[in-house]
Structures are given as structure tokens and as C-alpha cells.
Amino acid sequence: MIQKQKTKFPSHIKQGDTVKILAGKDKGKIGEIIKINKVANQVVVKEINIKRKHVKPTREGDVGKISQFEGAIHSSNVMLxxxxxRLASRVTYTKNEEGKNIRIFKKLLNKK
Structure with missing residues (x-):
């Protein structure tokens, strides 16, 4: 029996974070993460990667419509x-006084 490999979702981004898109048709745009798919390593960013779906009428007399929704983006194509x-950067983790891990932008560390 073949087992699937377990993939670990990268922890550099979380739901509610602001991210910059690094690749694709929306490259350079900035948005907020609204949903995370840990199994496929994908994120959904608000108002980015808009997809359209043509929906047929279900009953006689109904009118068809075009629904719009945000499509998923692979997590490697977004940066915090x-x-x-006003900069996108990788993150590093340090502990604060209470012992909790906090994220710090690496580019901000290099400026100091």
C-alpha cells in the first residue's frame, strides 16, 4: 500500500496577513489572506486572482449568470x-520577554 507524503504548510503566512503577489497575472498586487488550504499549500487572497464561472439556469424561466470568486494561489507565490x-520581506522568528515567538521582517533587521 502506497502512503501519501504528508506536506507541512509553511508558517511564514497566516490568515489575515497582508501579502504581496510574486508571480502570475496579479504580480505586484497587495491583498489580505482570507482562506488557507493547508493540504494543497494554497491561499486565497481578497480581490486577487478573480475567476469567473458561467452558471446555467436551473429551472425554466430562470436567467443564467456569471459568478465571480477569488481563486487559490500557491503559498510560494506570496510574500508577507x-x-x-511598504516592503515585502521574508520573516525570521525571535522570542519576546514572555517567551512567545514573534515574526520580524528580515529586511528591517538589515536596515538597522
């Missing part, structure tokens, strides 16, 4: 974005 400094 700092809105205050």
Missing part, C-alpha cells in the same frame, strides 16, 4: 508585506 514600511 509590511504596510508601514
Amino acid at each position: 508585506y509590511n504596510t508601514e514600511e
